[in-house]
Amino acid sequence: RxxxxxxxxxxxxxxxxxxxxxxxxxxxxxxxxxxxxxxxxxxxxxxxxxxxxxxxxxxxxxxxxxxxxxxxxxxxxxxxxDPFHVVRLAGDALDRCRRRVQQDLHGHRGLAGDPLYKARRTLHTGTD
Structure with a gap:
């Protein structure tokens, strides 16, 4: 409740x-x-x-x-x-890094067509 x-x-x-x-x-x-x-x-x-x-x-x-x-x-x-929280912290750090690289390379946050934005799921799960 x-x-x-x-x-x-x-x-x-x-x-x-x-x-x-x-x-x-x-x-x-x-x-x-x-x-x-x-x-x-x-x-x-x-x-x-x-x-x-x-x-x-x-x-x-x-x-x-x-x-x-x-x-x-x-x-x-x-x-x-515990393993769940270790993986979660690593995934969060990876996502922050991906966003920073996206911003540095393209000068804007990831858009649907950007390769780094498309790679989010692969980076987190290892699957496409």
Missing amino acids: HTRYGDKYVTVVIDLTPVRDGTGPARLLDMVAGRSKQVFKTWLAARPRAWAAGIEVVAMDGFTGFKSATVEELPDAVAVM
């Missing part, structure tokens, strides 16, 4: 161990209202210490609050960016 008030973000916590081990799909652990360092820290603090000590890797988006909470609450875990 969409409302005018309230937090529109949710922190989703997923166990990727089965995917890493090849034993099954990812497992949803929890969904918590809000998206902040404090929300993630509070969620981690509510877990048993023995459970938290078993966490080796934390995959997340680029939000610095999650990274800070991970460093503070799980000092032995390695924090990494």
